[in-house]
Amino acid sequence: MAEKPWLHVTAAVIRQGNKVLVSRRPEGKHLAGYWEFPGGKVKEGEDLEECLAREIREELGFNIRVLEKLATTTHEYDDRIVTLHVFECSVMKGGPKANEGQEFRWVETVDLGKYTFPPPDREVLALLSRDLKS
Numbered sequence: 031m032a033e034k035p036w037l038h039v040t041a042a043v044i045r046q047g048n049k050v051l052v053s054r055r056p057e058g059k060h061l062a063g064y065w066e067f068p069g070g071k072v073k074e075g076e077d078l079e080e081c082l083a084r085e086i087r088e089e090l091g092f093n094i095r096v097l098e099k100l101a102t103t104t105h106e107y108d109d110r111i112v113t114l115h116v117f118e119c120s121v122m123k124g125g126p127k128a129n130e131g132q133e134f135r136w137v138e139t140v141d142l143g144k145y146t147f148p149p150p151d152r153e154v155l156a157l158l159s160r161d162l163k164s
Contacts, residue, residue, distance in 0.1 A: 036111045037068045040082040041069035042119040043100060043154065050158070052145065053090070060110075063163040065117065065145040067154060068134070078115050090134065092124030101157055105150045112152040 044051040044068050053068045055061050070085035072078060079096040086094050097118045104113045126134050137145065 034107040038072040038078075038096050038113050038115065039069060039150075040072060040085065040131050041067035041114055041116045041151070041154070042079050042082055042086060042094060042096075043067055043116060043127070043158070044086075044094065044119050044121060045139075046121075046136055048138055048140075050139055050142065051090075051126060051134060052137055052142070053126075053132050056130060059117070060107075061148050063146075064148050064151075066147060066151050079117070082117055082119070086119075089132065091127040091129045093122040094119040095122050101154055103153045105151045107149075112150060112156075116154050 042051070051068060052105065055064050055066060059065075064101065068086060068090055069082055069090065070080040076084070078099075082096055083094055086092065097120060100118050101110045101116045102113060103116075128134060139158055142158065147155060
């Protein structure tokens, strides 16, 4: 049996007041229709922060500042293993545009639980909801 590919993926928690930016995975991609914190796969030789800044520029058309690492979580799917590296980020310049036709929204942190997220992102939701309570 072939070994599953192990992917390293980055995600950005970008806040605007009480809201957090989320985007919907487009049709034809793994977990299409799920909401996620924007980001993407790390390329060979790329560090996590570079990957995250590149992915936000490519997918959403604006520049971010990567501030601090919030969490790392690993999830095994039927066909792959994903390690998600989550960073708190701020907007440096511009604002989101749907460069890849994906839907995005600024969502109140308290309302994030109303959206369907992949398992690794749900761990981030738990972290954000703990932050709200403290």
